[in-house]
Amino acid sequence: MSSIEENVQNIWNSNQLLLGVPLIDIQHLWLIVIISQLNHLLEESVSENFELDNQIGAVLNYIDVHFKTEEEILKKLNYPVLAVHASQHQEFVRHINQDLIAEHILDPRSLAKLMRDFLLKWLSSHINVEDKEYNYFIKGKNLDIHQISLELIKEKSIEFSEDQIYFYKKIIGDWII
Ligand SMILES: [Fe+2]
Ligand SMILES: [Fe+2]
DSSP: OOHHHHHHHHHHHHHTOOOSOHHHHHHHHHHHHHHHHHHHHHHOTTOOHHHHHHHHHHHHHHHHHHHHHHHHHHHHTTOTTHHHHHHHHHHHHHIIIIIIIHHHTTOHHHHHHHHHHHHHHHIIIIIIIIIHHHHHHHHHHTOOHHHHHHHHHHHTTOOOOHHHHHHHHHHTOOOOO
16 A cells, blocks of 8 residues: 555544445545645655645645535435535635635645645544534435435536545445446
8 A cells, every 4th residue: 555545544544434425425535635645745845836736726626526516415405404514615615715825825835734734624523523414314314315426426427537436445345336
């Protein structure tokens, strides 16, 4: 296992983030991959600013895709507190844009560090709390989440990269979507 893979495995296990909704789990796991890659770049004193900028770009892209996916699926499920959940996503985006990027745009290393720390905190403050909350709702309603996920993937053309599937198989199990 590479050091990034080990790091991903450790963070995933210690935070107990598995929801059992493959469409969401694969994205949450991918967030940990992105954090680990960012961390790896920060630990290498030779990493260039453009590499950090690229990785910060990957974070921003991830956030956009993941929040859209999650809010769409919650909409399909008629999740009663979707507005509250979505407002937490909005606050997350606001913090990243206004408090981190706008303040530290000229210093990619500091920005990358702040982002890494904030994303790590998000695992326990949001994914492990609010995302688990909607998962209880799904389980309680006995909804066919697999079928609902498939519909959403088709409607919104949600894609998964080879690397995302690789990590899912390695850390979570068979990829059945
Ligand atoms: Fe999430
Ligand atoms: Fe969420």
